[in-house]
Amino acid sequence: MPQLIAILPGDGIGPEVTAEARRVLETLGLDLRFEEAPVGGAAYDATGHPLPPATLDLARRADAVLFGAVGDSRYDGLARALRPEQAILGLRKELGLFANLRPAKLFAGLEDASALRPEIAARIDLVIVRELTGDVYFGLKSRGTTAEGLREGRDLMRYDEAEVARIARVGFETARTRGGRLCSVDKANVLETSQLWRDVVIEVSVEYPDVALTHMYVDNAAMQMVRDPGQFDVIVTGNLFGDILSDQASMCAGSIGMLPSAALDGSGKGLYEPIHGSAPDIAGQGLANPAAAILSAAMLLRHSLGMAEPADRIEAAVAAAIVGGARTRDLGGTLSTRAMADAILTQL
Numbered sequence: 001m002p003q004l005i006a007i008l009p010g011d012g013i014g015p016e017v018t019a020e021a022r023r024v025l026e027t028l029g030l031d032l033r034f035e036e037a038p039v040g041g042a043a044y045d046a047t048g049h050p051l052p053p054a055t056l057d058l059a060r061r062a063d064a065v066l067f068g069a070v071g072d073s074r075y076d077g078l079a080r081a082l083r084p085e086q087a088i089l090g091l092r093k094e095l096g097l098f099a100n101l102r103p104a105k106l107f108a109g110l111e112d113a114s115a116l117r118p119e120i121a122a123r124i125d126l127v128i129v130r131e132l133t134g135d136v137y138f139g140l141k142s143r144g145t146t147a148e149g150l151r152e153g154r155d156l157m158r159y160d161e162a163e164v165a166r167i168a169r170v171g172f173e174t175a176r177t178r179g180g181r182l183c184s185v186d187k188a189n190v191l192e193t194s195q196l197w198r199d200v201v202i203e204v205s206v207e208y209p210d211v212a213l214t215h216m217y218v219d220n221a222a223m224q225m226v227r228d229p230g231q232f233d234v235i236v237t238g239n240l241f242g243d244i245l246s247d248q249a250s251m252c253a254g255s256i257g258m259l260p261s262a263a264l265d266g267s268g269k270g271l272y273e274p275i276h277g278s279a280p281d282i283a284g285q286g287l288a289n290p291a292a293a294i295l296s297a298a299m300l301l302r303h304s305l306g307m308a309e310p311a312d313r314i315e316a317a318v319a320a321a322i323v324g325g326a327r328t329r330d331l332g333g334t335l336s337t338r339a340m341a342d343a344i345l346t347q348l
């Protein structure tokens with residue numbers, strides 16, 4: 001029985017980059033089948049909801065999900081529950097995808113695409129382990145009016161100890177498979193959620209005496225990320241801090257078009273997506289870098305399907321294409337989305 005991959009292309013450049021990732025998967029000759037469904041603004045236009053029941057059902061049935069991106073300013077006026085972004089948040093919550101792995105490494109040859117000096121950029125090879133189903137994203141939200149009659153907005157930042165402990169374990173386990181160093185990023189000098197976070201991470205660390213644990217405040221971490229990203233091995237952090245730090249890490253590694261991600265439930269089920277969004281400014285022009293989506297497909301094979309060998313082959317093909325000079329515009333080149341994927345396919 002072939003394994004089922006759900007493809008949810010979404011909006012903007014989402015369909016452009018997932019089409020190339022699917023092409024790469026199809027080229028490998030694996031025992032896979034694919035089903036596509038609309039998500040985000042595309043699903044809202046078609047059905048009136050950004051995450052229609054049939055799309056959620058497909059995601060549940062599938063062995064793994066390959067996701068593009070959602071969102072467009074056209075939907076800014078909608079009630080929050082109907083905005084495209086609710087589709088990805090809903091999928092993460094409904095599928096219990098609490099652990100987000102966001103690897104950032106500089107592919108040889110991209111030193112000059114990085115926002116950092118080449119010798120500093122060359123050292124970047126880290127993984128951000130981002131908690132994905134809690135924090136200020138999923139706490140109580142409200143809009144109202146203060147006693148003085150001022151408009152007010154609230155988003156509750158909240159974690160419980162079980163949520164922190166399970167993502168901490170993912171952080172320690174990830175560090176174990178790499179350089180053995182885990183940096184927990186928080187704001188414990190100001191936030192109660194962060195003090196709980198730090199307390200629990202320290203408690204869990206007793207189970208991992210072989211991993212060297214450090215702690216860093218998020219503002220310092222943002223500074224250290226551009227001062228010397230090579231100092232980090234694995235970073236474990238909350239949902240909001242991880243979102244921001246991963247976009248920052250991407251420009252250290254050359255482009256946001258290079259960073260893949262895996263969202264995992266701890267049992268093997270996963271959703272895989274580039275860390276970037278729908279990039280409305282370049283959508284429909286064939287300018288998007290498909291590497292992040294293609295590398296997400298590699299993570300899908302490795303983490304959900306147990307196919308490490310073809311995953312390695314995809315990553316090696318991306319590396320070889322880049323060494324060979326393949327560059328989309330974000331990397332300082334002129335290749336189209338399709339031509340960049342062709343350059344990667346040639347190396348497969």
Ligand code: NAD
Pocket residue numbers: 013017068069070071072073085088256257258273275276277278279280281282287288289290292330
């Ligand atoms: P974005 O990541 O879409 O784009 C930021 C910048 O990076 C843009 O200039 C864009 O052109 C560029 N960029 C992004 N991906 C690229 C690629 N593959 N190749 C080349 N250049 C690329 O972030 P944004 O502009 O803040 O958000 C646009 C929309 O995407 C919003 O609606 C936002 O909510 C949504 N979004 C969705 C996801 C997701 O679906 N997981 C993630 C982030 C943002």
Ligand code: IPM
Pocket residue numbers: 071085088089243275277
């Ligand atoms: C991401 C995105 C999402 C997030 C948005 C679109 C909800 O920025 O996947 O990084 O904040 O998690």
Ligand code: MN
Pocket residue numbers: 243244247275
């Ligand atoms: Mn983001």
